[in-house]
Amino acid sequence: MKLSRTLTALVAFGITSAAWSQSKTIYIGMNGGPMEKAYTSQVLPDFEKANNVKVVVVPGTSSDVLAKLLANRNSPQIHVAFLDDGVMARAVSMGICQKLDDTPVLKELYPFARLKDDMGAGVQLGMTGIGYNTKLFKEKGWAPPTSWMDFADPKYKGKVVFQSASSSTFGLHGFLAINRLLGGSEKNVEPGFSKWATTVGPNVVEYIPNSAKLSEMITTGEAGLFPLTPTAIGDLKDKGLPVAYVAPKEGAVLLLVDLCVVKNNPDPALAQKLAQFLLSAPAQTKAAEAGKQIPTNTQAKMTPEMDKNLGDLNALAKKVTVVDWDTINANRAQWDQRWNQQIEK
Template sequence: MKLIKTIAAAAALCGLTAAIPAFAQSKTIYIGMNGGPMEKAYTSQVLPDFEKANDVKVVVVPGTSSDILAKLLANKTNPQIHVVFLDDGVMARAVSMGVCKKLDDAPVLKELYPFARMKDDMGAGVQLGMTGIAYNTKLFKEKGWAPPTSWLDFADPKYKGKVVFQSASSSTFGLHGFLEINRLWGGSEQNVEPGFTKWQSTVGPNVVEYIPNSAKISEMVQTGEAGLFPLTPTGVGDLQDKGIPVAYVSPKEGPVLLLVDLCVVNNNPDPQLAQKLAQFLLSAPAQTKAAIAGKQIPTNRLATMPASMQQSLGNLDDLVKKVNVVDWDVINAHRAQWDARWNSQIER
């Protein structure tokens, strides 16, 4: 009898031991995206639904788009990241460098705004942004200034010493602002001479500081240094949540389309699961939650936004008809020369 009990106990222990690896086999999948508000919104409200439905852990690898692309290029043949979010300009470079794998054909792709589908479905927009004009509402009230209305307001002499401009060589917001002002002076992506020629005598005198990214804007608004600067509705919403007195304006000439695109990383360890995650993130339920949690503007036409976002942005279908679209293939072909010229001529 004692022997039987011993055998039974051993068998039970073996069964328990066998169960442990099965439990531990729950997969981990990695996604690269911006840290801060975006990471918080996705980790708190969006990704848990995918984890629960697929018995998988999704780990965010935070970083700027350029940082994430650098990681992918350094491990191109054996990447550990499965899916990435990149700003559209950086994503165009990533696709051209063979980093991305074509998205599987799926019904969710047909739910996206047409401009959110990249050529050959090598990626797709997961968040819609628009670079427009943000302004310091407290300062404007004190000065008795009406809200700005045009990209050319950055050249208005009354704003001397109150314009903060992100560096066009390191920031998409700064580059968008420069290209739109260049366009209004008769230029284009193929011709940036008007922008570089006229900048120092128009916008330049108004700029109190060129900043590499938007991180410093919060502080500069509170000190009264920043009165006017390029930014997106989501960026403005993040500042408002912190009690910073700012507002967003869509310029009369139109804001600039700014997409955060996703792509499935080529050669990733689990392409099937990566495709499944990509489709989930493009879905209406996921994008609705991202809008609620982090003011992420959806690219899926079936997703909904909170009432506060709808009130601030207006009808999204109408708004997307007014956005200006830049040609990233042309920009990336000339970006190195532009960056060098900006750094030596504008920020010298």
């Protein structure tokens, strides 16, 4: 019996009967690069196999993904979205997300990883702390940094690199942490802005818009001290750079990648199922193995290398500083303008 033209075409393009039998495709928005690679290689295949579906990643920054969701809010094509916590706060306030189903996995998460009213949850834990150039510190005979206020220590003059608070979450976190130690809060950033020129400012060799230039500046010895997360430090180490991470004694600043089920998505039941899977201990254990993703599920396991670099994650999590994103988002435009005119003038 001759194959039909349709089946012949499918075979010609390498589409097997197993692929043909998959009746559904589900879309997830997330950062491209290492995160996308980790999830597509080792995490999502388990869900696909168990549910006979195809999960397609729509890559982009958090702002890109949010823009897509807003543009198609009445008939969204994305079922589940990964967004940085500041952007997620905006998405929730705009009505983009629907409440997560109340399942046992939510109780396994660190309390701070559950968004208000369970409109989303943290899927990856980050902690903005201090990154430093171990080669430079050894050459100078400097002990590892311990405090956010080390950025203001005169001995680091010309060796501090600070990401712009107006364009980088790392820079914003560093500014807010120092602002707190100077007597401020998210509702009062005056101490940080007014005292910057006499504390951290004199030590800064360059303000950079994001962390892309850090590799070069670490290699040349220009960058000695900078705000960063353990995951970002791990990526730099993988490139062979001499760096280490320190959780400041006052506490690192919480930096979550959150997920939410998109409101009005084409298959809410399957989207909820995917969200619960991604929050589970098995999925987050695989994400840690594949891409050094720090879990938000307390029952998930990290790799021995991650355990060694981070130490006691539960102890670090208890000290983490949680910022007020509602206040930040309400005032961000004003802060950005002031930062650009006053700090990076």
